[in-house]
Amino acid sequence: MSELGLEDRERFEQLVLPHVDAAFNLARWLLRGRADAEDVAQEALLRACRFFRGFHGGDARAWLLQIVRNTCYTWLEKNRPMELSMEFDEEIHLQTCATPETIAIAGDDRERLIFALETLPPRFREVLVLRELEGCSYKEIAAITSIPIGTVMSSLSRARRQLQFALANSSHKGAVREM
Amino acid sequence: MKCNFADSWLQGYFDGELRGRRAAEFERHLQHCVDCAAELVDLDLLRGRLQLTQLYERAPASLRRTINAHLHPIAPTTAPSQPLLWHWLAAAVLLLVAVVVSRVNPDLRSHDYQAELAGEIVDMHQHSLQPGHTTGIASNNVEVVSRWLDDRLRFSLPVRNFADEGFALQGARVDNVEGRAVAALVYVGGGHLINVFMWPTKEPDRSPHSGSLGGYQWIYWRKHTVEFCLVSDAAPGDLDRLHRLIAE
Numbered sequence: 001m002s003e004l005g006l007e008d009r010e011r012f013e014q015l016v017l018p019h020v021d022a023a024f025n026l027a028r029w030l031l032r033g034r035a036d037a038e039d040v041a042q043e044a045l046l047r048a049c050r051f052f053r054g055f056h057g058g059d060a061r062a063w064l065l066q067i068v069r070n071t072c073y074t075w076l077e078k079n080r081p082m083e084l085s086m087e088f089d090e091e092i093h094l095q096t097c098a099t100p101e102t103i104a105i106a107g108d109d110r111e112r113l114i115f116a117l118e119t120l121p122p123r124f125r126e127v128l129v130l131r132e133l134e135g136c137s138y139k140e141i142a143a144i145t146s147i148p149i150g151t152v153m154s155s156l157s158r159a160r161r162q163l164q165f166a167l168a169n170s171s172h173k174g175a176v177r178e179m
Numbered sequence: 180m181k182c183n184f185a186d187s188w189l190q191g192y193f194d195g196e197l198r199g200r201r202a203a204e205f206e207r208h209l210q211h212c213v214d215c216a217a218e219l220v221d222l223d224l225l226r227g228r229l230q231l232t233q234l235y236e237r238a239p240a241s242l243r244r245t246i247n248a249h250l251h252p253i254a255p256t257t258a259p260s261q262p263l264l265w266h267w268l269a270a271a272v273l274l275l276v277a278v279v280v281s282r283v284n285p286d287l288r289s290h291d292y293q294a295e296l297a298g299e300i301v302d303m304h305q306h307s308l309q310p311g312h313t314t315g316i317a318s319n320n321v322e323v324v325s326r327w328l329d330d331r332l333r334f335s336l337p338v339r340n341f342a343d344e345g346f347a348l349q350g351a352r353v354d355n356v357e358g359r360a361v362a363a364l365v366y367v368g369g370g371h372l373i374n375v376f377m378w379p380t381k382e383p384d385r386s387p388h389s390g391s392l393g394g395y396q397w398i399y400w401r402k403h404t405v406e407f408c409l410v411s412d413a414a415p416g417d418l419d420r421l422h423r424l425i426a427e
Contacts, residue, residue: 024238157190
C-alpha cells in the first residue's frame, strides 16, 4: 500500500522512478547477482517511497542510490558478512579470489571483466560502478557513499589499479595457455 | 612505479574533475612525468574496455511492476494489525481480481498498458542520454546500422536517415522494453536527441496518439506489423515532423 498522497506520488514517479535502472544496476554489482539485486533494489525503492516526504529536492538519483547502497550493505552484513570483512586484506583477497588462473578460466573478455570486477572489494567495486557505469561525478559518489571526495579519488585509483592488475595478468596467462 | 600524483590529481584529471589552476599545474607536471602519462593511457584503455563490454544491467520489468503496484494499489488493503499471512493472501486475491478485471475490460487494460509502456519508453530515453549509453553502434550509414540491428534481432526493421530534412541519424541500440528486445534508432533534430523505438507486432494498424511524461513527449503508432514509439524533449512540432517522415 502506498503511503504517499497523490501529489507526493506524482513527484516520486517523476523524480525517483526514472532511476530504477540505476538502483538495480548498483545492487546487481554490489551483490553480484540479479536475483538478490531485484529483492534488495525492491526493498530500497519501497524504503525510498516511505522516506520520500523527507526528500526536499536536490539530486534524486544520488538520494535513491544512497538508500540502495545502505540497503545492500545491510543485506551483505546479514547474509554474507565474510565479503565485507575480506576487504580489509587486499593481498589475501587477490590471492584467493581473483588469481590470474581463475580469471583466465573465466573465458571471453566480457566474462573476464565481470569476474575481475566482482572480485574487487565492495567498497572499490562501488566507486568504479558509480563512476564508469553510472557516470556519477566525484561529488555525487561522495554523497552516495558518504565518503569524502579525496577518499573517492584514492578509492578509484586503487580500484582501477586492482582491476588493471587482475586483467593484465589474466590476459598474460591466457596467452601462455594458448601457446 | 608511480609518482605522488598517481592517487590523487591524476585520477581527478582523467575524470575531468580537476579544474583551473590545479588542472594547469597537473598538465605542467605531465610534460615531464613519463609515469603519469603512461598511466593516463592505461586508464583510458581500461575505460574503453569497460564501456565496450556494456556492463550496465537494467532493471527487470518485474521490479517496475512491483513498484508500480505499490504506488497504485487497486483497493484498500487489510488492516495492518492482521497477521502477515493474511496480508499476503489479501494481496494475492487483489492481484487476481486485477488480472481478471483487466481481461474482462480491454479498455482498462489498454489504458494501463499504454501508461506503463510510456513509462518504460521514457525511462529508456532518459537512460540513453547518459554518457556511453546513447548508441550501441554510432553511424549515420543506413546499411551499417541496418546490418548491426539484423545481427542482434530476430526481425528486420526499416532504417532511414532524414539528415536532409533536419533529423540526422546517429546510430542505434537494442533495448529491452517489457521483457522483449526492441530496436532504438537515434536521431538528433533541432539540437535534441530523439529515440525511435520499434518492434514487430501482430496487432492491426493504429493511428498515432501522443502524450507527455516527465517533460518528454512521445508519439506512438502501429503500421504494417511494426509498433513505433518516438520520444524526446524536442519541440512537439519537430517530433510530429519526424513521425510523418517515418510513417510516409
